[in-house]
Amino acid sequence: MSQSVPVFQEEVEPGRFLTMPEDGSGVVVLDPWLEPYKDALVKRYSNYKSWVKKINESAQGYEHFTRGYDYFGFNVQPDNSIIYREWAPNATSASLIGEFNNWNHDANPMQKDDFGVFHVTLPPNADGTPAIPHNSKVKISMSIPQSNERIDRLPAWITRVTQDLNVSPIYDAVFWNPPQKYVFKNPRPPKPASLRVYEAHVGISSQEPRVGTYKEFTANVLPRIAHLGYNTIQLMAIMEHAYYASFGYQVTSFFAASSRYGTPEDLMELIDTAHGMGITVLLDIVHSHACKNVLDGLNEFDGTDHCYFHEGGRGRHELWDSRLFNYGAFEPLRFLMSNLRFWMDKYQFDGFRFDGVTSMLYKHHGLSYGFSGGYHEYFNEGVDDEAVAYLMLANDFLKKTYPNVITIAEDVSGMPSLCRPVREGGIGFDYRLAMAIPDKWIKMLKEQEDHDWKMGDMVYVLTNRRHLEKNIAYAESHDQALVGDKTIAFWMMDKEMYTNMSDLTPLTPVVDRGIALHKMIRFITHSLGGEGYLNFEGNEFGHPEWLDFPRDGNNASFHYARRQWNVVDDKLLRYKYLNEWDRAMQIAESHYHWLSAPQAYVSRKHEGDKIIAFERAGVLFIFNFHPTQSFSDYGIGTHNPGEYRVILDSDDKKFLGHGRIDHSTSFFTTPGEYDGCGQHMKVYVPSRTVIALRRKDEITWTQDDMEVPYQYNSN
Structure with missing residues (x-):
């Protein structure tokens, strides 16, 4: 690794730290098979970093750049005036129309800035209420140079659209400004480990x-x-x-x-x-x-096929019959x-x-x-x-x-x-x-x-x-x-x-x-x-x-x-x-918690017996996929010695099984190499059944602890 490339320490697994270069090729340290593609990894990371730089320099960083909805679309100000902005670089003129102004194209013309953004400010009514009533329909109307025609569109950043199937299958944009805002009562839960x-x-x-x-x-x-x-x-x-x-x-x-x-x-x-x-x-x-x-x-929003999307064939997904975003703009x-x-x-x-x-x-x-x-x-x-x-x-x-x-x-x-x-x-x-x-x-x-x-x-x-x-x-x-x-x-x-x-x-x-x-x-x-x-x-x-x-x-x-x-x-x-x-x-x-545990160790996958056995998170899983054959005293390997009990059993009658397994039975390990494990035990495994076992001293729950919400048929 070149000494000129800065490095950092990454904890890739609990307690396991690796030194990685800061040039985007750190994943090569995890997977040496990526070494031939190191240059491609560095290039794509450089492309990402150039965008970060552009966002920092042109838009004051992620914090400002990702709040576009506070700038574009409809934003009600503290005095109840409304500012509406829309990016439509191809349009030559635009106006805001809606039920509030009887769809009058001349009532609220918009101004265009050097970046192709149209804007208009609507002062509040004389009584201090917003000029656009809550839950009323709105559109942006634009003139386009190609045909000198006027096109009407739903605002791109609109937060509410509704549909009256009795009138039209087309959606209507709605100015949504309810007098009572929803107040969240509960915090987000912790991020699940599993x-x-x-x-x-x-x-x-x-x-x-x-x-x-x-x-x-x-x-x-x-x-x-x-x-x-x-x-x-x-x-x-x-x-x-x-x-x-x-x-x-x-x-x-x-x-x-x-x-x-x-x-x-x-x-x-x-x-x-x-x-x-x-x-x-x-x-x-x-x-x-x-x-x-x-x-x-959003298609042809400003009269072109490339406002939000790639133009031409690159902007179309032929199988999905849809438009493709221009992620490079x-x-x-x-x-x-x-x-x-x-x-x-x-x-x-x-x-x-x-x-x-x-x-x-x-x-x-x-x-x-x-x-x-x-x-x-x-x-x-x-x-x-x-x-x-x-x-x-x-x-x-x-x-x-x-x-x-x-x-x-x-x-x-x-x-x-x-x-x-x-x-x-x-x-x-x-x-x-x-x-x-x-x-x-x-x-x-x-x-x-x-x-x-x-x-x-x-x-x-x-x-x-x-x-x-x-x-x-x-x-x-x-x-x-x-x-x-x-x-x-x-x-x-x-x-x-x-x-x-x-x-x-x-x-x-x-x-x-x-x-x-x-x-x-x-x-x-x-x-x-x-x-x-x-x-x-x-x-x-x-x-x-x-x-x-x-x-x-x-x-x-x-x-x-x-x-x-x-x-x-x-x-x-x-x-x-x-x-x-x-x-x-x-x-x-x-x-x-087996989902958040390391990948399972599979000790047995026997084709003739149709048995699969593996350990994960201290649980021993045994699957018998055989259509007819049940096995008594079947040998199963484990890494952990001790007394085991059933925690889950798909053959239980509460799950419409046949009740062939006694949950009071203990399974004791015996030392000696077996299926790559240092211990093994003898287990009864009925056909088309899975059982999950856990060491008795580590059991915190079994399916017998579940309350049964139904009166199950004993047959």
Whole structure:
């Protein structure tokens, strides 16, 4: 290492410090395979640093640069005058119009400065009230030189837009200035060490065939999430989007919380209430692209195709039919980084799941590109250096401003250093979604009988992640719940979910298998697959149907755009057993903390016996995936001697198991090398069952401590 390059000490693991250069190549110290790409790492770090310098010199640093919403858009002054500013460099003239001035284009003309920003100040009314009434419609009207025509647009920084489907499918911008501001009552909870994420969509959270509301979610769904033991909620489809069926991924107004669920204050109350329950709330943020709508979106905002976006083909995502931001331009960067601060400050979100990160990282957007894991795929001309710099800036700003913030990247490419700190040369995320895991489960369920499942292959997919880069594992998310695919429960039980899920009917082989494997698949993903865990709402109890939003192809039906809580609340139906197992997993993790522990040591993956055994955080996990074979006195290795007891057992009757394991039994270790361990024990492992053991003197909780909310059928 050159002596001319300054260095710093980094604690990469508890108690383990490494010396790293300050030129952006620090990640090479962690992964020597990155050495051939050191120059590329230094270059991208230099690009990021040049942006930091520009922001410091031109915009007084992050603190000022990321408060664009205090300058642009509508800002009410202490005397109730209103200042409105909008960046529209191509426009030659502009005026503010709305219900307040009868849409008169001559009433409130705007002035343009040398930076392409139009502005106007509206003094208060004679009685001291703001000139624009609360909840009234507004627009900016501009003249453009290309055709000398006038165009009307929704303000880019507007914080409220509404839609009257009886009049027009187009959204209206609304001046939102309620007389009573929402006051948050609860502080943000501490940053969870073990992230247990409940992915949720407010609109589908009603069991009725309609759009649910923020208030209903607060009253009806938050208590369910807290009861299950999740400590984090990831809210989807919050940023306003014109097309409901886009799942929120075609954003039209980036600073507006979706009005279809209620008011901004209703969303604030939801987040505040979650905080009061000790639950962290993340926003599924969409900065990877934008809806191509013109009349109620950012597209062609000032009459050009390149106001906020790249011009021409680079500014269009052909598969998503959307527009792509110009991350290398000053004002779009201010817009996006201010957007992050807006959601953190105004709504008190605790962090973000960044959508479409793979699309951002590469100019080819990952389309038809099979990432093989070769490092050359991540450092070449196909990488979008401007987008990489934006993500580094975004993470750097968030971590410096909000020390407990959480950022998650939706990336399928496996970009090295994505989840390492920016000062090391990483991109700065805390976690990446382990997207290969759900794909693997669906592939196995579609293409193989479970007696053909390969234990080694399963373990490989669940443990194949970069050292010191955290993953969030999941068996299925919203992607697997969509129409055209099937949930894990549906793949295994299909039509019998409609006919044989009652305790009053015999337990069929199909339902018995489906429930047993549903519990095992989720638990091995939870315990082995990452440093965080994610579940999409309803899947915890094996939601009986897929998800399909109202659209032309289904006659605008809401039948599948809902969550059927009634089936899990019905004491006679078997969905309750899966729900209770999911709860047991979350509560157990909250006691034993395996998600925040180092990666598991896998001692056994036996193909013939279909046994997988591993240790993590002092818990010994034993999975028997064999369809028919139970094993008595089965040898299992462990590193820790002592007397062990069962803390979790999927075969318990409270989870619709067969009750084959006696929880009062102790398992004693015997010295001697076994499966690479210094100790071993003999264990009874029934077929299609997972048991988790803990040393008796270290047990703080077992599933027997759970209160049973239902009268379970003893048969």
